[in-house]
Amino acid sequence: MRTQELKEALWWKENKNNKLLCTLCPRYCEIGPGQAGFCYIRQNINGKLYTIGYGRPTGFGIDPIEKKPLNHFYPGTKILSFGTAGCNLGCKFCQNWTTTKAKLDDSNSIIALPEDVVLLAKRYGTPSIAYTYNDPTIFGEYVIDVAKLAKQENIKSVMVTAGYIDKEARKDIYKYIDAANVDLKAFTEEFYFKNTYSHINYVLDTLVWIKNETDVWLEITTLLIPGENDSEDEIKKECDWILKNLGDEVPIHFTAFHPDFKMRDKNSTSHSTLAKAKNIAVSSGIKFVYLGNVHDSKNQSTYCKNCNSLLIERNWHQVSLVNLKGNKCKICGTKLAGEF
Secondary structure, three states, X not given: OOHHHOEEOOOEEEOOOOOEEEOOOOOOOEEOOOOEOOOOXXXXXXXXXXXXXXXXXXXXXXXXXXXXXXXXEOOOOEEEEEEOOOOOOOOOOOOOHHHHOOOHHHOOOOOOOHHHHHHHHHHOOOXXXXXXXXXXXXXXXXXXXXXXXXXXXXXXXXXXXXXXXOHHHHHHHOOOOOEEEEEOOOXXXXXXXXXXXXXXXXXXXXXXXXXXXXXXXXXXXXXXXXXXXXXXXXXXXXXXXXXXXXXXXXXXXXXXXXXXXXXXXXXXXXXXXXXXXXXXXXXXXXXXXXEXXXXXXXXXXXXXXXXXXXXXXXXXXXXXXXXXXXXXXXXXXXXXXXXX
């Protein structure tokens, strides 16, 4: 691909020794001539930083929005999903490692400019677009351009992300975003450093920023890995932090781990571990807690926080609005947090 066909990156500056400093995420890679950053798709070419993943997704899919997972954002609808190669985290348990750990040259990418993505969403009648599969932070320029066009067509944009992003860059990237599911991968710095090669404080800061300084609908996912982040004490600390900093109505998804990538020696998460996590969260005061990657209709459905009436019934990804009218409980009139 010729240089003039590439998209120059937005968040970088010249550094010493002919290196460029990428300021997109807290990794702050110093990238030498001809080199790429940790994420593989931000590259120093002739003294400028380019985002070589722009317009080059690894593929598209049409998913239930609950698969993102989002349970309080237009439930029962479909969403057009796509991502690129690369990632800015190094999760040893990554379920999409064949693309997140791939260089663009090694990946079967296709060409799809922002207008092509929006046209696909219109063609298949999906009311939302998800930036997902790998972490969309690393193709932020692409996200901005797609989301801006989508907004003009009244198509929603969803970030599925680890939240590892620079404070200034996130203001740009989230400008046209409507909802986000952020992976809070654990609640210790040791886990983040050892298993993802990142730091938890940046993620927590992003969560607080999204909830308190934007209009983006927020949900949180924690993948519980046996022996790594599933202790009662850690789950309780996570829930207490969420209550204090984000409030009691941000939905939390506790999802089951399956052995993959560099954690094939671990057991899958038991249903009892997920149930225990939910009990801790509910006892802490969190109103909406869900279990994921297991078949459990009761614990994947949504209930009124006031009268406990069933509002949204989920059986895997089959969704039925039961006692929900607009955004209110038909039984008692209590408003359900989210977008419906």
